[in-house]
Amino acid sequence: MEKFYAAIFGAGIAGTAIANELANRNKKVLLIDPNVSETAPGPPAALVNPATGRRAKMSWNVHLCLPALRDLITELQDFAEDTPIISDTGAIRPAINEKLAENFRESLEKYDWPKGWIRWMEKDDVMAFNPNIAPNHGALFLDVGFTVLVDNYQNIFRQYLRDKGVDCRYETAQYHHHKKDDGFTIQFGEGTEAEAEHVIIAAGHQTPFFEDWEYLPLHRVKGQIVHFEADQDLEWEHATSAMGYSLRRGKRDLIVGSTYEHKFEDLSTSEKAFVQIKGKLEKMYPGLVDKVHKKNQMAGVRVTTPNKLPVIGRHPEHKNLCIYTAMGSKGLLFSQYVGSLLAEHLVGGAAIPEELDTKRFDGD
Ligand SMILES: Cc1cc2nc3c(=O)[nH]c(=O)nc-3n(C[C@H](O)[C@H](O)[C@H](O)COP(=O)(O)OP(=O)(O)OC[C@H]3O[C@@H](n4cnc5c(N)ncnc54)[C@H](O)[C@@H]3O)c2cc1C
Incomplete structure (x- = not known):
């Protein structure tokens, strides 16, 4: 079964950004989104x-x-x-x-x-x-x-990521935690499977409906x-x-x-x-x-979020389950730098700024 460093759910503004940052750090990335493509319509500006x-x-x-x-x-x-x-x-x-x-x-x-x-x-x-x-x-x-020009920007970004070696899959998928280690099995709608060391949820306004992230005040x-x-x-x-x-x-x-x-x-x-x-x-x-x-x-x-800043970081119980969301009205401005902070954390162990970290909601 093909193995990835990270499977990213959502190929919008956050998902493409973190996919790029991980690819820049030579990580094997799977980018999943059932609602877009490389010629998808989108906001004109x-x-x-x-x-x-x-x-x-x-x-x-x-x-x-x-x-x-x-x-x-x-x-x-x-x-x-x-x-x-x-x-x-x-x-x-x-x-x-x-x-x-x-x-x-x-x-x-x-x-x-x-x-x-x-x-x-x-x-x-x-x-x-x-x-x-x-x-x-x-x-x-x-x-x-x-x-x-958001439609062009996003479609070109997805083409660029594919060209860079990111595996872009425009179909539905689900993840399942492994019991024996901290990894995941990714199950695609048409029956095939892959493995991923990390899962990153970057599904925009669908993120709050992922059961694992329901606890966040999004x-x-x-x-x-x-x-x-x-x-x-x-x-x-x-x-x-x-x-x-x-x-x-x-x-x-x-x-x-x-x-x-x-x-x-x-x-x-x-x-x-x-x-x-x-x-x-x-x-x-x-x-x-x-x-x-x-x-x-x-x-x-x-x-x-209450402090109007994005959320990145790890799930309190499943440490390799991560999130990148909540960019409010400034998704474009935040996207690359915040994506680089998450990538640095995952790959190099750098600390996430407190004001962005999922940890700010632990104990809520
Ligand atoms: C009216 C309006 C105007 C805005 N104007 C601006 C602006 O001028 N400048 C600016 O910077 N920002 C603006 N924004 C905000 C900007 O659009 C967001 O900050 C940005 O899109 C958030 O990026 P995201 O990746 O979190 O979500 P999105 O870009 O929405 O991407 C999420 C992706 O996840 C996918 N997805 C959903 N469910 C799943 C699933 N189960 N599995 C896999 N993939 C899934 C979706 O198909 C989508 O492609 C505006 C937003 C709105 C609503």
């Missing part, structure tokens, strides 16, 4: 923004997370050749009220932002830069912010986005983030999000969310809603 929320708070360990993601993207873009995986146009955060302007200016003082990452733009500069933006009190401009928040097409070519390419975001793809497409739905029954899209998202677009770009039409509306779920 997502934002990488290191200064988030109303206070433009510096994201956790961003000086390590952002370069790790950038390095990976450079490697994937070389591999992808002509298929674009990001739109590297920066992100503007217009201060659409005075309080936001105050907060944003404070963020520039409060945090030790690396040189060239972020700057303040006066109102007149904003209007000269993009006259379509809503009246504002100035803006933060994140030169390091960028838009990821919270699921549904979110919807709308993919619009403008009637004419749009004059700007940068991303915009102000109480919502608007991302560009191609000459006319605009991806606007998102809702935060803490109570939900399913992943259907709703008219209520559409109206809310149109409202967000109107706040960022007044009048634009009348010049665009809806191409698509999508729903997904973010997983979060």
